[in-house]
Amino acid sequence: MIVLFELAYAFAKIGLLTLGGGMVMLPLIRREMLAHAWLSEVQFIEILGLSEATPGPLAMNCATLVGWRVAGWPGAVIATLSLAFPSFVCVMLFGMVWRRFQHHPGMSRILALLRPVMAGLIAAVALRLCRVVLGMEFEAGGWPQLVHPLLVAVAVAAVVVHGRVSPVLALLGGALAGAGLSLL
Amino acid sequence: MRDPVGHLPTGEGPSPRLAALFASFARVGGVLFGGGYAMLPLLEREVVGRRRWLTPAAMTDLFALAQVIPGVIAVNVALLAGQRLRGWRGAVAAVLGVITAPFVVMLLLAGVYDALLRHAWMARVVAGLRPAVAGLLLGTAIRLVLRNGCRAGLWAICVGVAGLTLLLDLNPVWPILAAVAAGLAGQWIGARRPRREAAP
Numbered sequence: 144m145i146v147l148f149e150l151a152y153a154f155a156k157i158g159l160l161t162l163g164g165g166m167v168m169l170p171l172i173r174r175e176m177l178a179h180a181w182l183s184e185v186q187f188i189e190i191l192g193l194s195e196a197t198p199g200p201l202a203m204n205c206a207t208l209v210g211w212r213v214a215g216w217p218g219a220v221i222a223t224l225s226l227a228f229p230s231f232v233c234v235m236l237f238g239m240v241w242r243r244f245q246h247h248p249g250m251s252r253i254l255a256l257l258r259p260v261m262a263g264l265i266a267a268v269a270l271r272l273c274r275v276v277l278g279m280e281f282e283a284g285g286w287p288q289l290v291h292p293l294l295v296a297v298a299v300a301a302v303v304v305h306g307r308v309s310p311v312l313a314l315l316g317g318a319l320a321g322a323g324l325s326l327l
Numbered sequence: 328m329r330d331p332v333g334h335l336p337t338g339e340g341p342s343p344r345l346a347a348l349f350a351s352f353a354r355v356g357g358v359l360f361g362g363g364y365a366m367l368p369l370l371e372r373e374v375v376g377r378r379r380w381l382t383p384a385a386m387t388d389l390f391a392l393a394q395v396i397p398g399v400i401a402v403n404v405a406l407l408a409g410q411r412l413r414g415w416r417g418a419v420a421a422v423l424g425v426i427t428a429p430f431v432v433m434l435l436l437a438g439v440y441d442a443l444l445r446h447a448w449m450a451r452v453v454a455g456l457r458p459a460v461a462g463l464l465l466g467t468a469i470r471l472v473l474r475n476g477c478r479a480g481l482w483a484i485c486v487g488v489a490g491l492t493l494l495l496d497l498n499p500v501w502p503i504l505a506a507v508a509a510g511l512a513g514q515w516i517g518a519r520r521p522r523r524e525a526a527p
Contacts, residue, residue: 158398162500168399197436198359199429200399207433216434223430227406227422230398234406234418237396252517253510257391258384259481260506262471263488264394264499268364269464271493276457295455296462303368303466304473310368311358313466314459321455322448 146214151225153179154206159229161202168202181209202226291324343380343412345420351378352405352424359401359429365460366390366401368467370408380412383474394503401425 153175161168176182182190194204203223210222273296280288299317302308343351355369367390374380381389389411393403402422409421472485488502 160397162395162397162498197429197432198357199426199433200359200401202399203402203426203429204433207430208437211434211437219430219434223426226399227402227426230396230402230406231418231422233396233398234403234410235415237392238410249511249514252514253507254384254388254391256484256506256510257503258387258471258474259484260488260502261387261391261394262468263485264492264502265364265367265464265471266468266485267489267492269461269468270489272457272461272464276461292458296458296465299459299462300466300469303463304469306470309372310463311372314358314360314365314456314463317459317462318452318456321458322451323455325451325454 147218147221149179150210150213150218150222154210154222154225155228157202157206158226172202172205176205176209181213291321294324295321343378343417345413345416347378348409348413348417349420349424352409352421353427354424356401356425357428359425360456360460364400364464364467366404368463368470370404374408381408385411387471391503394499395507 157168157171157175161171173184173187176187177184190201190205190208194201197204199207203226206222206226207219210218210220212218214221276292276296277289280292295317298320299313302313302316303310351373355366355373358369359366367386370390371383371386375383375386386408389407390404393400393407396403396407402425405421405425406418409417409419411417413420468485468489472482491497492499492502
């Protein structure tokens with residue numbers, strides 16, 4: 144019973160204290176998992192890899208898996224919902240406060256500036272991911288090893304820009320093509 | 328109280344049923360690989376393209392707001408979109424939808440994941456998935472910029488934000504807060520000066 148409260152508290156804390164999601168959450172999740180001895184360092188890295196291969200964000204997958212390990216399926220449910228709960232409260236408060244400003248002309252100005260910022264942020268994440276992926280391949284086999292992942296990345300990007308094919312198909316097609324190319 | 332984030336441009340469609348909201352976000356959650364940013368193209372396909380609940384601009388705006396709310400980005404996007412469309416019930420339906428598939432898959436894998444990661448074919452698919460996710464994000468960024476039109480100032484902001492983020496390992500919250508501050512400053516300066524042209 145107590146362990147359920149510990150899970151709820153730890154994951155609510157992770158949900159509340161991280162702004163910006165993704166990579167920003169990693170250090171805090173790692174610290175909580177190691178401090179409670181819920182995961183070892185190696186297990187944490189494996190979950191990182193696993194959450195790339197399965198749907199869902201890392202923090203969510205971590206909450207589900209750790210909750211299940213520590214306290215069975217009630218633990219999995221409580222840990223997962225606890226992670227989302229602070230966001231729920233914030234979105235509700237945010238909505239109430241921002242309702243007053245909905246017709247303020249400054250709003251459209253801010254949103255017009257936010258769009259290119261989002262494009263830049265997404266491009267930065269993409270380039271960083273490319274660097275990590277290509278770096279791994281380069282270490283494994285030098286320049287020739289880079290050809291296949293580059294082909295996959297450029298092909299998927301082109302398909303997404305073209306916009307006729309579902310991004311899911313582009314993603315899965317890219318993954319299978321990459322796996323197939325690595326067999327050659 | 329139906330429309331607390333109503334300053335955003337609206338979708339033209341009728342407001343969705345809760346079950347449809349849950350189903351749409353469950354569909355997105357089931358194929359969400361590679362974290363929050365990879366969610367945008369999937370949502371555009373489902374919520375903007377297929378369902379026509381929101382305009383592309385409204386979706387991008389929700390996505391930007393999701394960055395400055397604590398927690399997991401995918402969860403925040405679901406909460407904001409659900410609340411935008413159907414109030415707090417919509418937020419609950421959307422967030423339960425987006426976490427359902429990852430939750431089930433993770434529980435199924437929990438027992439066998441040690442063995443699974445050691446499988447060679449699994450390693451190959453994961454290795455193939457990484458450049459595919461990178462390509463997906465790159466394509467999404469290009470689409471976002473193209474949608475803005477080809478104005479030099481917007482390109483400069485986009486390239487500047489990407490460069491600073493990469494060079495300084497910047498928390499994405501800062502460029503977003505800077506854009507908010509710049510928008511407010513522009514508004515304040517604009518309000519003190521007589522208008523040269525009528526607002527559209």
